[in-house]
Amino acid sequence: MELYGPIVFIDDDEDDQHIFKPMLEAIVPNSQILFFTDGDSAIEFLRTTDQRPFLIISEVVLKRMGGLELRRQIEEDPYLRKRAIPFIFFTHPVYKHMVEEAYELTIQGYFEKKTTIDEIRMQLEAIVAYWSACLHPNRFGEED
DSSP, X not given: XXXXXXXXXXXXXXXXXXXXXXHHHHHSTTSOEEEESSHHHHHHHHHHOOSOOSEEEEOSOOSSSOHXXXXXXXXXXXXHHHHOOOEEEEESSXXXXXXXXXXXXXXXXXXXXXXXXXXXXXXXXXXXXXXXXXXXXXXXXXXX
């Protein structure tokens, strides 16, 4: 996995973007934080970038293409599927049927956004720490 690749964050709530961006910049200072407000723009970026994203964090419910459809399109695209970018849902509220559907799409985590800034920071720190330590296909370069 590209430890310093960008974190792709999909969330159409501007307040959340203003909260999460400085947190993630402090947690992963060497990674660019790229925000998208819908799955359409995120999938376009993923299909056209040469960058190797470190992680995708997505809200489930979005105004345009939602997180579940975004994940479905990634799984159906041979190029994106092979890139094996870890995909996490970070959302509120949480419904059992959405969690079940998300895991059918082979996501790597589903988290309910906590209510306080400190709790959210701890969640994001744990997610980043896990994926920083985890061996994953993206961890290896082309020559490995």
